Amino acid sequence: MEIVKQKVLALNGDEAVAYAVKQSDVDVVSAYPITPQTIIVERFSEYVANGEVDTEFICVESEHSALSACLTASAMGARVFTATASAGLALMHEILYVTSGCRAPVVMAVVNRALSAPINIHCDHSDSMVERDCSWIQLYAENSQEVYDSIIQAFRIAENPEISLPVMVGLDGFSLSHTLENVQVLPDDVVRKFVGTRQFPFIKGHEGKMVPFKLDPENPLSMGPLDLYDYYFEHKRQQEEAMQKAPKVIQQVHEEYAQMSGRHYGNGLIERYNLEDAEIAAVCLGSTAGTVKTVVDELRAEGVKAGLLRIRTFRPLPVEEIIKALENVKAVAVMDRSLSFGGYGGAVFHEIRHILYDAHIHPYVVNYIYGLGGRDTPRNLIHKIYQDLQEILQTRRVEKPVKFIGLRE
Amino acid sequence: MASEYEFTAKDIVEKPEILMSGHRACAGCGPATALRLVLKAVRGPTILTHATGCMEVVSTIYPYTAWKIPWIHTAFENVAANASGIEAALKVLRRKGRIKDEHVDVIAFAGDGGTFDIGIQDLSGAVERGHDFMYVLYDNEAYMNTGIQRSGGTPHGAATTTSPAGSVIPGKPEYKKPISDIMVAHGMPYVATASPYYWKDLITKARKGIEVDGPAFLHVIAPCPRGWRYDTSKTIEISRLVVENCIFPLWEAIDGEYQLSEPSEAIALKPETKKPVQEYLRMQGRFRHLFTPKFEKVIDEIQWITDKRWQRLLKKCGIN
Structure with missing residues (x-):
């Protein structure tokens, strides 16, 4: 076409x-x-x-x-x-x-x-x-x-x-x-x-014949009935x-x-940005990906093997694609622009760490809660995240898996 | 506004049922009778939508349904919004030639909880927007489906499980919300009250509500033997008494002009035929506690509010 x-x-x-x-x-x-x-x-x-x-x-x-x-x-x-x-x-x-x-x-x-x-x-x-x-x-x-x-x-x-x-x-x-x-x-x-x-x-209607699933006087259906155990x-x-x-x-x-x-967004489910040979990667969704891509370009220019996984389809969660995208990455920073109060990190973090448990790949996976209430997330914050990932790879230690970033501490 | 719909009892009996037998309503259920009568007024293709409540629960349980025509239930507080969506879809799909080129009526059913209380916002919104549908309130004066809790439609002094007849507080302290007057105040083209005893009046009003262009509101008193605590054989008798004592007078407001319907007009013309409230109250267990020396003054209060509202209605109807 x-x-x-x-x-x-x-x-x-x-x-x-x-x-x-x-x-x-x-x-x-x-x-x-x-x-x-x-x-x-x-x-x-x-x-x-x-x-x-x-x-x-x-x-x-x-x-x-x-x-x-x-x-x-x-x-x-x-x-x-x-x-x-x-x-x-x-x-x-x-x-x-x-x-x-x-x-x-x-x-x-x-x-x-x-x-x-x-x-x-x-x-x-x-x-x-x-x-x-x-x-x-x-x-x-x-x-x-x-x-x-x-x-x-x-x-x-x-x-x-x-x-x-x-x-x-x-x-x-x-x-x-x-x-x-x-x-x-x-x-x-x-x-x-x-x-x-x-x-x-098409579903079986009141009178036993197959009918389009909609409210139609010629093919009566009851929708939203009581439906128990x-x-x-x-x-x-x-x-x-x-x-x-x-x-x-x-x-x-x-x-x-x-x-x-002529426009692709990854495969419609996820978008991989410089992930093929990446050692460190961020995972995010929404407009922040634009900033992250700029930072990835800057890091690549310095020779840092940085990448980004952008999740376009969050529900249903593209489990296999996410595993494939991250299987060669050594340290992953999941960015969450929401908070699950009292839980262990944000919603995207929960999903990514959870998926990787069964994937026979166990990169370091850390979480950054960012940008709540419209707080700006400029390039230097993203750079900080990638610096942290590099440090994790060097020290082989994660001090704090869930961190807040870009706020008064 | 006169409907050209002429019918006899024989016509009604012969007209196909829409709410089919086999549903699980209680013996003596006022709402089941009310709905069955309303549906005798249907004039052609019709879509029904139903708020959560007794009649939604008893008329369906997957994979069974008592509804002969298209019917949808989604939630408790949104039946008028549901009707709005149906009506809008009918208009545009017909215009675009995606459905048959014929008029389809829309009827929404809700109980008193779904109307006086949780659903009043979406009802008010839908009427303000002027959607062409008929809203039928079957008023059994409490949340019967969940076990007889008080609603804005529960009358003064009635015992419910959340307004019990205690040793200090004798049933519901508040008065019934004048919901139909609130609907008239919206400036809608047709509002009417009806009672299953006056079946011909009820069906005629339902037909007028269906025929009118724009929103119509039909308030049907629907006695509930379980919640009102009376013998299941007395539903129709109670439906008559509540009109005869003017607790629930029958009227129509066409474009805001109030007019008494025949049974209530007869009482207005012969005030001596207006029954006191006692007989009606005495028949029902929910008012039993009022027939004690400690609380009998509540009966006077019920008589007082009944008379006050009746007089106000007479004034609105131009009868002094």
Whole structure:
């Protein structure tokens, strides 16, 4: 396939989301404004007001209702989108589980922002990390270009009948959401063709015949019934099976998209940056990867064998890919932009150390909690992390596996 | 606003059931009767959505369902938001030619807990936005599904498991929230109250609620033998008494204009036929503690609030 000719627009991350949604033939958008997500709903409202989209926009009275309306619109067979951040995602918590449990392929942009208290509007990953177990696919973008590309891909992933699970695309509050970037955008018709029309799994209906899984007067279904100890467990297992099928679909969609756009984000699951011969490596997700890549380049110029593993798909966790990516690395620093209070390090650290236990490779794995509440993470902090890793390799000792970085001690 | 829907008892009996038999509601369940009657008013393709509550629980348990037509339940406090999503999807999918080109009605069911209390925000929001759906409140005056806890719909003096009749506090100290008046104050096109005893009135109002463009709110009193503590054979009798004593008068507000319905209008015209509250209270175990010298003044308070609200209603209906 030939790479499609694209135009370049100056968009911030939120605008990139709105533009992608505008092009994706979305039927229903239901959302509630919250900083730093507001630009998404504002831009989309303009598209609606100017007749640029054929979408029902429900401007609801809370995030709880936003997702509740998305869920039933999706159950009706509509393509559905919402966006939120921080407290808004926390308010949706109950319905996040209901949405995935009803197998509704809702797509949501999460503009990552710290959770209260104290109240803070800036970026960290506390809001979506706490939702990592709710059976939503989670993609984290590094820049606004990837935000745009990932939103379009998300519809194809979510609506794949083998998957039928909701997808959230994380973009860092302010550092992406409010920062202008040159974003290449595909022509409208190309995006529309790529996302296609909504596909449905078929299930056995009330009258015994196979029917599309949606609310349809001609093929009545009951959705969301009481489901106790005799079937609930199997239904949860089915959700997990769909999750396990997702990496393949995410990769396929990513590859198909890459062929027409010319843009790859690793293999869609993880991105390896100078990892092939790396002795020391950082692991992170989100916009911080941009800074880390610069530092890796600087270290490489000095002859230091440094690398980066960026996790793009955090749920489902690409276990085999992560093992392969890290199998030759001797010391790994996992960077967490959220905190599991009272636990042993952050959520990403938990996963990486846990994976490597069974992998017959045992690099040193340390954890850095960074950037909470939007605290800046400049290059010198990243350099410090790589210096620590070098020191660990020299001394063969880890003094403190979990450290906070970039704050007053 | 008059509905052209004319029907006889025979028509109703012959109309196919939507809430099928075999569900697990208790004997004498008021809500089951209320819903069955509401669904006799359905005029064509319809999608139902249901808040968590008694009727959601008794009408489904995977892999069984009592619902003949499409039905979805998601959570407790969001049924009006669910209805909003369904209605929005119907509009856009029809416009885009992705579903059959026909009108589909949307009906939301919720109990008093899901309406007076936890669901009032999303109900208010959905009505403000003007979605075309009918919201049916089946009011059994407490959280019956979880074991008879008090709600904003529980009446003054009633004993529940969280407003027990103690030696100091005689049941629920607060008065019932005037939910239907709150809905009228939203400026919505159709609000009505109904009782299963007056089945024809109930079905007609349900039909009007379905037919109206925009949101409609139907408040159905739905006695619960388990929670109200009365014999299961008395549900319909209690549904009549609660109207006759004006605790639950029947009215409609069309575009905010209140109008008494026939059974209550008859009482307004002949005030001497208005029954005192005692007989109704005496039939129910939840008020048993009031018939003691220590707490009998609560009966006066119930009579007082009933009369006060009745007079206020008469004024709204232009009857003095």
